[in-house]
Amino acid sequence: MAAATLARRIGRSGVLPLCCRLPAWDRAARPPPGPAQPPGLPLAPCRSFSNNKIQVELDESSGVAMMKFKSPPVNSLSLEFLTEFSISLEKLENNKACRGVIITSALPKIFSSGLDITEMCGKSIEHYTEFWRAVQEMWLRLYGSNMVTVAAVNGSSPAGGCLVALSCDYRIMAENPKFSIGLNEAQLGIVAPFWFKDTFVNVVGHRIAERSLQLGSLHPAPEALKLGLVDELVPEEKLMEKAAAVMAQWLALPDHARQLTKTMMRKAVLDRLVAHREEDIKNFISFVSKESIQKSLRMYMEMLKKRKS
């Protein structure tokens, strides 16, 4: 689907209507590009594209796309960012030449600061609905992607930023102990929804997830490795090289076998949100509309600003 058409269908709702396409985790495995492809079949025109928030470059010879978050100061996941993120994933997913994507940040020291807190403060019910649907959509696309997804975590990655990394197939983090990662929602006085929790449990197991979620822990990179929250640490200057090597290793397998295995591992968790999407939106709205929650979020934002001065 052309980007303009997709953007029109998303409209202001930030939602990619599920009726527009089969979810990635239900699609048949794609044949690998190259010799198996009928000669003369044009590849989707998607070599490189970028928007205000995200830059994507696809190397058609390897089938690997590089997606860089570039939304200063901290790559917070605003409604606009999430919409652009979903559009970018959709474009790659629909491009037969693309088999894998490496996700990283173009900003120094920050992968993503998580959901944009200002989107959850003092807004209308309509806005909360639109925002939360966009968060769901992003996760459904990323966690359910048929592509190989590798997170090259080159900076701190709290909460929603951690969810992005957790939703990938493999996480490599820069070995800087000043960079931390985790679902720290409890520290903000808020609660990670069930599908954040499920994604976390699927990566680190129940006990580690429970302790980390209750404490709202942000784990420095070396600790994140010990917990299995990331798969590898490498010196920052080697991060992209390593990500490319890991990607090549994963792409060496036949797509159909890997994709069906991924679907088998993730389907139950994806289906759970799909079955309860509207209820999840209602829960989000009633939760963030509470005066006590609004107060906690405002205090947290003030704390961030004070820490700076």
Ligand SMILES: CCCCCCCCCCC/C=C/C(=O)SCCNC(=O)CCNC(=O)[C@H](O)C(C)(C)COP(=O)(O)OP(=O)(O)OC[C@H]1O[C@@H](n2cnc3c(N)ncnc32)[C@H](O)[C@@H]1OP(=O)(O)O
């Ligand atoms: C019954 C159950 C029902 C459940 C229903 C659901 C309930 C709700 C679920 C919501 C889930 C939420 C997920 C989230 O992702 S919340 C966001 C969590 N993020 C954080 O805690 C990170 C906060 N930020 C930081 O720690 C630091 O900014 C960071 C380490 C990322 C960078 O530090 P640095 O020193 O480099 O930069 P600054 O702190 O000076 O920040 C620069 C400016 O950016 C603003 N900022 C930072 N993070 C955010 C953010 N996440 N959203 C919006 N704005 C952010 C910061 O305030 C600075 O702004 P100013 O320059 O204007 O001061």
